[in-house]
Amino acid sequence: MWGTPPLKLKVKQKVFSPNNDGYKDYVEFENLYQSQEKVLSSAVEIFGNDDEIPVAAVQVEDLTKSVSWYGAGELMLYDGVYKAKSYAVYRQGKSFSNTQEFEIDNTPPAVNMSAEPKLLKPGMQEALIIPSIISMSAIDKNGIDKWQLVVWDIDKKIFYTASGKGAPPDKFRWDGKGNSGEYVNTGQIYYYAMTAWDRLGNKAQTEPQSQVVLLKEIKLTYSSDALFDKNSADVKISAYSALKSMKKVLEKYPDSEILVAGYTDNTDADSIGTSLQRAEAVKFFMSNLIGIEESRIKTEGNGDMSPIADNSTEEGRAKNRRVEVTIKSTIYK
Structure with a gap:
C-alpha cells in the first residue's frame, strides 16, 4: 500500500513434514522490515487453493526473530504446495509482502x-x-x-x-x-x-x-597377507588364532564338504602354483591342527582369476590375495 514501508518475506525451509517426529517439523519465515520500529503488529498468513482466505496465520511476537509454523490450522492440511504472505500494520495502514511458496510432505516413501x-x-x-x-x-x-x-x-x-x-x-x-x-x-x-x-x-x-x-554354504575369506609371508606358502604362527576361529563354524556342519580355494593378484608369475600351495597349506592346518577330516577337504588354486577388487591398485591387489574356505551344507541338499 502507498505510504507504508515495504515488507519482504523469506522462507528458510521450502519443504517440511509436520508429523511431530522432531525432524523438519516446521517451516520458518523471516520478515524483513524497512521501518521495524514503526510496526504495530505483524503476521504471516498461509493460503491453500484459495488465495483470498488464509487457512492459518502466525502472529509475529518478536520482530527481530523468525517465526515457525508447525502445520496447524483450522482445517485439515493435506500434502501439497501452499503460499505464505506477511503483513505489517502501521499507523498509516498495512504493508503486504511478496508471496512465497512452500510444501507440506507427510507422505512416506x-x-x-x-x-x-x-x-x-x-x-x-x-x-x-x-x-x-x-x-x-x-x-x-x-x-x-x-x-x-x-x-x-x-x-x-x-x-x-x-x-x-x-x-x-x-x-x-x-x-x-x-x-x-x-x-x-x-x-x-x-x-x-x-x-x-x-x-x-x-x-x-x-x-x-x-x-x-x-x-547352502558358508564362505570364510582370509587375507593371504595375514596368513603368509611374501613369496611363502607356510602359514605364519601369528595367523593360527585367526584360522582356529573357523573350528566353531565347521563343527556345526560335521558332514559338510569343504573347498579351500587360493587366489593371487595379477603380479605373481606362478599365480596358479602359489595359490594352490597356499590352499594346501590351509588344508594341512585344518586337518592337523584343528582336527578336520582330511577327506572332507578339497583344494584348488585359481591364481588371479575371479578378482574381487581392482588389480591396478595396491589396495585392490591386497584384497585379491586371499584364501576362501567354503563350507557346503548337507542339509540344503
Missing part, C-alpha cells in the same frame, strides 16, 4: 523388498536359500535419506542389521551371518523387513516376511 533364490519342494514349506540376494527399493519425490534392513530370529530378537545413507542398494547379498558372527540355523524360520526414511523424516517399512531358511 514407497518401499518394496523381496529375496531370492527360493526352494519349493512338494510337501515342504517354501524356503529361502542362504546366501541370498535381497532386492530393495525406496522411492520418494523429496529423496531418500537412509535405509535399514533387519532380520529377526524365531523369537523375534534382532539377528542381523544392515543400513546405509541414501537409497538402498538394488541388490544386497546376505551370507546368513548375524551381528554376533553366528550364522543362521538352517531349517528355522526368520523374519525380515526393510525401513526407509525420506529427507523429511517420513518413514515406511515393508511388511515383515517370515521365511524358512536353508543354508
Whole structure:
C-alpha cells in the first residue's frame, strides 16, 4: 500500500513434514522490515487453493526473530504446495509482502523388498536359500535419506542389521551371518523387513516376511597377507588364532564338504602354483591342527582369476590375495 514501508518475506525451509517426529517439523519465515520500529503488529498468513482466505496465520511476537509454523490450522492440511504472505500494520495502514511458496510432505516413501533364490519342494514349506540376494527399493519425490534392513530370529530378537545413507542398494547379498558372527540355523524360520526414511523424516517399512531358511554354504575369506609371508606358502604362527576361529563354524556342519580355494593378484608369475600351495597349506592346518577330516577337504588354486577388487591398485591387489574356505551344507541338499 502507498505510504507504508515495504515488507519482504523469506522462507528458510521450502519443504517440511509436520508429523511431530522432531525432524523438519516446521517451516520458518523471516520478515524483513524497512521501518521495524514503526510496526504495530505483524503476521504471516498461509493460503491453500484459495488465495483470498488464509487457512492459518502466525502472529509475529518478536520482530527481530523468525517465526515457525508447525502445520496447524483450522482445517485439515493435506500434502501439497501452499503460499505464505506477511503483513505489517502501521499507523498509516498495512504493508503486504511478496508471496512465497512452500510444501507440506507427510507422505512416506514407497518401499518394496523381496529375496531370492527360493526352494519349493512338494510337501515342504517354501524356503529361502542362504546366501541370498535381497532386492530393495525406496522411492520418494523429496529423496531418500537412509535405509535399514533387519532380520529377526524365531523369537523375534534382532539377528542381523544392515543400513546405509541414501537409497538402498538394488541388490544386497546376505551370507546368513548375524551381528554376533553366528550364522543362521538352517531349517528355522526368520523374519525380515526393510525401513526407509525420506529427507523429511517420513518413514515406511515393508511388511515383515517370515521365511524358512536353508543354508547352502558358508564362505570364510582370509587375507593371504595375514596368513603368509611374501613369496611363502607356510602359514605364519601369528595367523593360527585367526584360522582356529573357523573350528566353531565347521563343527556345526560335521558332514559338510569343504573347498579351500587360493587366489593371487595379477603380479605373481606362478599365480596358479602359489595359490594352490597356499590352499594346501590351509588344508594341512585344518586337518592337523584343528582336527578336520582330511577327506572332507578339497583344494584348488585359481591364481588371479575371479578378482574381487581392482588389480591396478595396491589396495585392490591386497584384497585379491586371499584364501576362501567354503563350507557346503548337507542339509540344503
